[in-house]
Amino acid sequence: RRSHMxxxxxxxxxxxxxxxxxxxxxxNDDIMAVFRKxxxxxxxxxxxxxxxxxxxxxxxxxxxxxxxNVLEHAxxxxxxxxxxxxxxxxxxxxxxxxxxDYI
Amino acid sequence: RRSHMxxxxxxxxxxxxxxxxxxxxxxNDDIMAVFRKxxxxxxxxxxxxxxxxxxxxxxxxxxxxxxxNVLEHAxxxxxxxxxxxxxxxxxxxxxxxxxxDYI
Numbered sequence: 001r002r003s004h005m006x007x008x009x010x011x012x013x014x015x016x017x018x019x020x021x022x023x024x025x026x027x028n029d030d031i032m033a034v035f036r037k038x039x040x041x042x043x044x045x046x047x048x049x050x051x052x053x054x055x056x057x058x059x060x061x062x063x064x065x066x067x068x069n070v071l072e073h074a075x076x077x078x079x080x081x082x083x084x085x086x087x088x089x090x091x092x093x094x095x096x097x098x099x100x101d102y103i
Numbered sequence: 104r105r106s107h108m109x110x111x112x113x114x115x116x117x118x119x120x121x122x123x124x125x126x127x128x129x130x131n132d133d134i135m136a137v138f139r140k141x142x143x144x145x146x147x148x149x150x151x152x153x154x155x156x157x158x159x160x161x162x163x164x165x166x167x168x169x170x171x172n173v174l175e176h177a178x179x180x181x182x183x184x185x186x187x188x189x190x191x192x193x194x195x196x197x198x199x200x201x202x203x204d205y206i
Contacts, residue, residue, distance in 0.1 A: 012152045012160055016169045019148045023141055024176055030140070031177045034133040038126055045122045049115045057115055064181035066119045071174045071181075073127050074134045078167035 035067055042066055138170055145169055 046059035149162035 010156055012156055012165055013168065015152050016145070016148055016165055017172065019144060020169050020172055020176070023144065024173065027137065027141065027173050028177055028180055030137040031134065032180060034130065034137065035180075037133070038130065041122060041126065042119070045119055049118050053113055053115055061184075062115055062119055064183070065116065066123050067181040068178045068183070069120060069123050070127065070130050071178050073123070074131055075171045075174050077131055077135055077138075078170040080167070080171070081164075
């Protein structure tokens, strides 16, 4: 059981993720508060979709899918491999914009 | 080229995603404001990591990775396939501590 708990405290990602895990509940509250601002738009849109497409549309699920998509797209605020100031080598493996293959 | 622009306005996901795309910039502003609240923690942690691990640690990148992870984990606020069919509202069920299965 003990080995299960062993983590490397010198692994940078792991260290940062321990902090992330601690902050996540608070983050989630804040992010949820943001989503509440937009909830009425999503509800209205989902209701429209349901009226246009049919009653088998699950508006709940549609809204949740959309919320997850919002979060996915928000990742572009923190682009990967955007090596700006630190480090001598420029490993810019700029991944393509998330969106291109989406729509 | 025109066919490239053709979208089905009766596709539920597509309709919702058009709305998402419209709201995304505003969402991003709000989400960025949330992250600013926590930035000092991330910076401190990344700095610690750099001191412990070595100068080749790119704190910028480490922080961005962590921010993307926060967003990824926040998706659990909107679980997939949670088919409860409970009316038009986003069921804001305060989920259990997100991390249980992570560490």
